[in-house]
Amino acid sequence: MKASGMSRKNKWPYLFIAPYFVSYAVLSLFPIVFTFYMSLTDWDLYGNRNFIGLENYKQLFFHDSYFWKSLLNVFLFLLGYLPALVIVGMLLASVIESKLIRRKTFFRLSVFSAYMTTPVAVGIIFALFFDWQGGILNQLFVEIGLLTEKINWLGSADSARWIVITMVFWKNLGYFVMFYTAGMASVDRSIYEAAIIDGASAKDVFFRITMPLLKPINLFLIITSIISGLQLVEEPMLLFSGWASGSSMVGGPDGSTFTPIWYMFDASFDSSAFKYGKGAAIAYSTFLFIALFSVISIKWFNKEDKGR
Amino acid sequence: MKGLIKWSSISLLSIFCLIFLFPFYMMIVMGTYYSEDLFRELPILPSNYLLENLKTIMSANFLLNYWNSFYVAVLFTVLSVGVAGLTGYAFAKFEFKGRNVLYGFILATMMIPGQLGLIAYVMEMKWFHLNNTHAPLILAALNNAFGVFFMAQFIRSSVPTEVIESGRIDGCSEPGVLIRIVLPFMLPAMSTLGLISFLGSWNNYLLPLVTINKPELYTLPLGIANLSTVFRTDYSASILGLTLGTLPLIILFLFGSKTLVQGLTGGAVKG
Numbered sequence: 149m150k151a152s153g154m155s156r157k158n159k160w161p162y163l164f165i166a167p168y169f170v171s172y173a174v175l176s177l178f179p180i181v182f183t184f185y186m187s188l189t190d191w192d193l194y195g196n197r198n199f200i201g202l203e204n205y206k207q208l209f210f211h212d213s214y215f216w217k218s219l220l221n222v223f224l225f226l227l228g229y230l231p232a233l234v235i236v237g238m239l240l241a242s243v244i245e246s247k248l249i250r251r252k253t254f255f256r257l258s259v260f261s262a263y264m265t266t267p268v269a270v271g272i273i274f275a276l277f278f279d280w281q282g283g284i285l286n287q288l289f290v291e292i293g294l295l296t297e298k299i300n301w302l303g304s305a306d307s308a309r310w311i312v313i314t315m316v317f318w319k320n321l322g323y324f325v326m327f328y329t330a331g332m333a334s335v336d337r338s339i340y341e342a343a344i345i346d347g348a349s350a351k352d353v354f355f356r357i358t359m360p361l362l363k364p365i366n367l368f369l370i371i372t373s374i375i376s377g378l379q380l381v382e383e384p385m386l387l388f389s390g391w392a393s394g395s396s397m398v399g400g401p402d403g404s405t406f407t408p409i410w411y412m413f414d415a416s417f418d419s420s421a422f423k424y425g426k427g428a429a430i431a432y433s434t435f436l437f438i439a440l441f442s443v444i445s446i447k448w449f450n451k452e453d454k455g456r
Numbered sequence: 457m458k459g460l461i462k463w464s465s466i467s468l469l470s471i472f473c474l475i476f477l478f479p480f481y482m483m484i485v486m487g488t489y490y491s492e493d494l495f496r497e498l499p500i501l502p503s504n505y506l507l508e509n510l511k512t513i514m515s516a517n518f519l520l521n522y523w524n525s526f527y528v529a530v531l532f533t534v535l536s537v538g539v540a541g542l543t544g545y546a547f548a549k550f551e552f553k554g555r556n557v558l559y560g561f562i563l564a565t566m567m568i569p570g571q572l573g574l575i576a577y578v579m580e581m582k583w584f585h586l587n588n589t590h591a592p593l594i595l596a597a598l599n600n601a602f603g604v605f606f607m608a609q610f611i612r613s614s615v616p617t618e619v620i621e622s623g624r625i626d627g628c629s630e631p632g633v634l635i636r637i638v639l640p641f642m643l644p645a646m647s648t649l650g651l652i653s654f655l656g657s658w659n660n661y662l663l664p665l666v667t668i669n670k671p672e673l674y675t676l677p678l679g680i681a682n683l684s685t686v687f688r689t690d691y692s693a694s695i696l697g698l699t700l701g702t703l704p705l706i707i708l709f710l711f712g713s714k715t716l717v718q719g720l721t722g723g724a725v726k727g
Contacts, residue, residue, distance in 0.1 A: 160630040163560065164546035167539050170599035176565070179573030179580055186576060248462045253713055257706075258473040259478050260713070263707040266659040268677040269698035274690065275477050276486070284482070320478065330717045379569050382661055389681070400630055409571050416575050417666045428575050435572050442567060 162284060164254035187429040204429035215430065218399075218406040219378075221309070226377045228313035229320070233373070234366060235323030242358055244325070245332045256329060260322035271386025274315055278302050302387070312405050315383045324369060331365045332358065343401035367449050371442055378438045381409040408434040487696030505692060512693040513683065513700075517671055520681030522701070525658055528590050528675060532657035536597035537650050541642060544607025545634060548618060559608070566601040592667045593660065593675070600605060603649050610645035610719070611638070612641050648719025651712050676701045 187204055190196045208215045244255045262270075277284050278301040289295040301307045343353050385403035388397050398414055399406030408430060416427025488506040505715045510590055520679045546552075547559050623633040661677045668674060674682065683690065709716070 158550070158552065161546040161550035161552040161555075164542045164550075164634075168543040168598070168604065169558070171539070171595075172565075175577070175580075176573060176599045177594055179576035180568065182576035183573050184582070186579075187491070213547070240469075240472070243465055246465070248465050249469065253710075255469060255473055256717075257709060258477050260709065261706065262476065263711060264655060264659075264676050265480065265483070265702055266698060267661055268681050269483060269695070269702065270479075272691065272695060272698065273483055273486075277479065277482070296562055318476070321476070326716065331509075333717060375567065375569055378676065379571050381571075386681075412571065413662070413666070417578075424575050424579070431572050435569055438569055 182432060183428045186425050187432050189425045190423075191425040191428070193424070196425075200425075204426050205433065207426075208429055208433055214399075214403060214406065214411060215408065215433070217403050218408045218411050219434075221403075221405060222378050222380055222407050224309060225316065225380060226374065228310075228439060230318040230370065230373055230377065232317055233324050234269035234370070235318055237321055237355075238359070238362060239329055240321070241325045242354060245329055252365055254321075256325065259325050262319050263322040263326075264343060265319070267382040267386055269314060270319060270383065271389060273417075274311060275302070275387055275389075278307075278311055302402050305400075305402045308400045308404050312384050312387065313454065316380070319383070320373075327365050327369060328362060331362050335361050337416050349383055349440075367446075370449075371445060374441050375438055378441070380407050381413065385410050385413075408437075468571075473530055483695055483702075484699050485701050488694055489692045491690045491692040506696070507692045509690075512690060513697045514712040517537075517674065517679055518697055520672055521674050521676045524590065524673065525676040525701070529654050529657040531594045532597040533650050535594065536600050536652045537605055537646050539598060540600050540603030540607045540649060541646055542634075543604045544609075545611055545642075546621055547604070547608045548611035549615070549617065550640075562601050562604050566605060570599075574663075574666075576645045581667060587667050588670055588673060590668075590673065593657070593663055596654065596663060597657070600653075603653070606649055607642070607645055608624075611642060614645070615641040636696060644715055644719045647712060647715045651708060653695050654708065658705060 164329060172303065188199060190198050190200050190203075240259065244252055249255065249335060276282075280286065280298060280300040280303060283298075283301070285301070286295065286298040290298060299307075301311060339357060340353060343357055348356070384400060384407060388400050388405065398418075401412070412427045412430040412434070415421055416424045485500065485502050487509060489503040490505040490508070492502065493505075543562075547555065547562075577592070578587070581587050584591075586592055586595075619637055620633055623637045628636065659677060660675070661681070662677050664678045668678065671679070671682065676697070680694050680701065683694045683697060
């Protein structure tokens with residue numbers, strides 16, 4: 149980068165970055181550090197503030213099957229929707245951006261509309277759609293004779309997991325397509341034209357040109373998806389908020405859609421618990437796994453790069 | 457042959473988009489039903505209960521919740537874009553001591569999950585007596601490492617250093633250079649970041665859930681989630697509220713989708 153030749157004593161850059169760093173210190177850094185302190189205490193709503201060392205973590209890691217189950221769930225979800233998002237997203241974006249399609253904005257927006265819908269709506273719509281007694285899916289299947297008896301989709305562990313995966317896929321595909329679209333738009337058109345003149349097939353163009361060019365975007369999308377995917381909470385929480393004939397249940401059937409951050413909310417703000425210390429320990433333990441898996445996936449990407 | 461490929465890919469894409477829009481369409485249609493009928497028949501075609509549902513949500517705090525969501529989202533967006541733009545500009549176009557270290561710090565904090573400090577943030581807001589106000593929701597805009605990174609990338613690649621220099625030679629003050637010369641170049645990136653910020657604030661559910669417990673202060677998602685418990689379980693009315701709540705976003709993105717792609721192209725994506 150070219151230096152703009154300013155003297156090093158200039159005060160303006162410091163004045164420009166000051167608001168960000170001051171607010172970061174007060175509103176982010178302090179809470180993050182203080183949450184760590186709280187995780188070492190039995191802090192709760194009723195006045196307990198005792199320092200108990202690593203007790204919360206010990207409980208979580210060695211005596212709490214809920215915590216492990218919630219972690220397992222978010223990994224299963226990630227395995228379910230992330231590869232699908234990457235593959236379907238790239239294919240869809242390359243079709244939308246190809247010369248064949250004229251009304252690009254319409255298609256982009258229709259895929260993106262799911263991403264704009266508030267999570268509360270997504271929760272209600274999916275709950276009503278898959279509802280046992282009055283759900284649209286069951287009514288439709290019974291009417292056309294595909295089912296003889298209504299299935300309790302939200303009541304069994306396996307199907308509940310699949311519904312959450314579908315929700316996240318449906319919601320985020322537009323986000324992925326938007327990034328791929330932007331990436332493809334920034335690629336010089338002549339590269340594609342040259343390839344086609346040289347006799348490359350559509351398949352070759354996709355695998356040899358489009359995919360390698362989208363690699364930095366994929367790195368960004370996959371890393372951010374791992375970070376946000378392990379923090380998943382709103383979709384399953386709002387799916388099981390007691391709409392229609394399902395009653396409100398924490399964690400879904402058999403805890404099959406419980407997630408670590410849902411556990412954090414439940415431990416610290418919900419029910420009659422208000423165990424802030426425990427919630428803080430859950431937050432930090434989840435962070436540990438997030439950091440671990442982001443590093444692993446960055447390493448994996450770099451290794452792939454060298455392999456070429 | 458070429459025509460065949462063209463029509464088959466258009467029709468496949470259309471079918472895919474129809475499946476994708478189906479839940480969305482359902483949302484719009486279900487808002488026109490009498491709630492109990494939702495479970496008796498298949499709500500595929502619009503029904504005639506739209507006005508009644510509208511009355512139900514108007515008698516709740518709907519308009520107030522709508523206004524709360526709106527002004528919180530506007531302030532959130534202004535604050536988020538303003539601070540990110542200012543900080544990004546300093547990192548992209550100035551040489552100063554500690555620049556690389558500080559920028560590296562911001563990039564590193566991008567990897568920290570947003571929920572990590574949440575419990576203490578809620579607690580801190582209580583100490584400042586800001587719980588049960590909208591301040592915690594608006595102040596959250598200031599923690600936007602991605603925004604800073606995004607603006608810095610964009611400014612680096614799209615704002616020519618020469619025009620900044622010539623502005624300085626002409627005797628413009630630093631804030632003057634920023635506002636009169638750099639700002640017009642930054643507009644595509646600012647509107648992209650603005651759209652993303654507005655969307656994030658408008659749809660935020662968990663933060664208001666744990667910081668606000670007065671119905672008149674609820675934002676839209678919270679108000680609607682509670683709508684069904686206030687009266688009876690009136691799903692149609694709730695869903696109508698959600699449809700109306702999604703409307704401004706659709707309009708915003710309908711006009712902004714081109715800018716969004718432009719901003720993404722010039723910013724984070726190009727790197």
